[in-house]
Amino acid sequence: MTPDDLPAPSPSDGRESHLRPEFDVHPPAPPANGPLADREVPISAVHSPSLLNQWLDGDASMKAAQSEHGGGDAVDLWNKINDEAEVLRSRTTPLYVHKRIMDALPSDTYKKPWYRRGVAMTPVALIAAAAALVAAGVIIARLAVR
Amino acid sequence: MALGPRVTAIVQLDQTELDQEIIRRVLDGSRDAFEILIVRYSDPLYRHALGMTGSPDVAEDILQASFIKAYQHLNEVRGRFDAWVFRIVANACKDWLKNIRRTHVSYEEDDQPSSYATPDEELDRNELRTDLGHALSALPPSLREAFVMKHGEGTSYEEKADLLSTTVGALKMRVHRARESLQELLEEKYA
Numbered sequence: 001m002t003p004d005d006l007p008a009p010s011p012s013d014g015r016e017s018h019l020r021p022e023f024d025v026h027p028p029a030p031p032a033n034g035p036l037a038d039r040e041v042p043i044s045a046v047h048s049p050s051l052l053n054q055w056l057d058g059d060a061s062m063k064a065a066q067s068e069h070g071g072g073d074a075v076d077l078w079n080k081i082n083d084e085a086e087v088l089r090s091r092t093t094p095l096y097v098h099k100r101i102m103d104a105l106p107s108d109t110y111k112k113p114w115y116r117r118g119v120a121m122t123p124v125a126l127i128a129a130a131a132a133l134v135a136a137g138v139i140i141a142r143l144a145v146r
Numbered sequence: 147m148a149l150g151p152r153v154t155a156i157v158q159l160d161q162t163e164l165d166q167e168i169i170r171r172v173l174d175g176s177r178d179a180f181e182i183l184i185v186r187y188s189d190p191l192y193r194h195a196l197g198m199t200g201s202p203d204v205a206e207d208i209l210q211a212s213f214i215k216a217y218q219h220l221n222e223v224r225g226r227f228d229a230w231v232f233r234i235v236a237n238a239c240k241d242w243l244k245n246i247r248r249t250h251v252s253y254e255e256d257d258q259p260s261s262y263a264t265p266d267e268e269l270d271r272n273e274l275r276t277d278l279g280h281a282l283s284a285l286p287p288s289l290r291e292a293f294v295m296k297h298g299e300g301t302s303y304e305e306k307a308d309l310l311s312t313t314v315g316a317l318k319m320r321v322h323r324a325r326e327s328l329q330e331l332l333e334e335k336y337a
Contacts (some may be wrong), residue, residue: 085297
């Protein structure tokens with residue numbers, strides 16, 4: 001009896017069936033539109049950016065983007081668009097706009113009433129206030145004596 | 147040399163504190179202090195408005211209206227002033243796009259200086275600028291916003307996601323969709 005005469009092992013007999021591709025057991029494909037098993041991830045739901053997008057994000061080389069189908073033309077187009085974007089990136093606010101905005105701001109939004117404003121005291125104002133207080137004291141004292 | 151994320155965070159913290167100090171001064175009645183905030187933040191906001199509307203005149207008007215609104219509601223700022231005022235400008239741009247329903251963008255009226263080598267090249271670039279404006283105006287505002295933020299302002303996804311209060315993944319997805327739409331609109335003529 002030669003090995004060739006032996007009966008072929010069946011998938012259920014447990015004898016090294018995994019070594020023979022014809023007996024590999026694959027999980028059954030889920031029915032169309034049927035529920036997916038817990039560990040399965042539907043491929044279509046995963047966002048895989050194109051090489052062009054990866055290149056524009058700095059995650060791939062230009063050569064890689066050009067190697068994609070129709071990539072050469074797309075890279076040329078995006079180089080032109082990037083040049084235009086560069087023009088926008090170099091723009092600054094015209095200086096007159098700052099003044100225009102300041103002039104247009106309402107003047108009384110955060111203005112405090114006079115009694116809540118702080119008083120700035122200079123030495124001259126301090127001396128004047130002290131003199132006024134002394135004078136008022138003298139007048140009151142004289143009136144009181146009478 | 148690029149700054150690490152920790153250093154960037156510290157710089158951002160200092161910036162936020164400085165802004166808060168200026169805001170306190172404005173709320174205390176120093177109207178002139180508000181100009182510091184205008185000078186500090188107007189350029190990126192102007193670029194955003196220009197990219198969204200395509201018109202320098204409209205961008206200036208939006209910037210002015212937004213800063214006046216910001217000034218009047220300054221006591222409502224919580225956290226970063228730049229993120230807060232950016233949202234005001236971004237919303238104003240979207241409102242303008244909704245209301246105006248324009249079919250084209252007037253990049254032609256722009257008087258930016260030419261930097262092209264030959265008249266032919268300048269002609270080609272002017273044509274591309276016009277077509278790009280038309281294509282941008284065909285995009286939904288959210289995609290247009292994402293595209294302008296990424297390509298027109300040149301800052302990172304992380305920073306922009308922070309400003310928009312969204313995730314980097316969601317913002318990337320919007321930018322990718324915007325690019326794909328623009329390419330579809332432009333490739334027949336240019337690719």
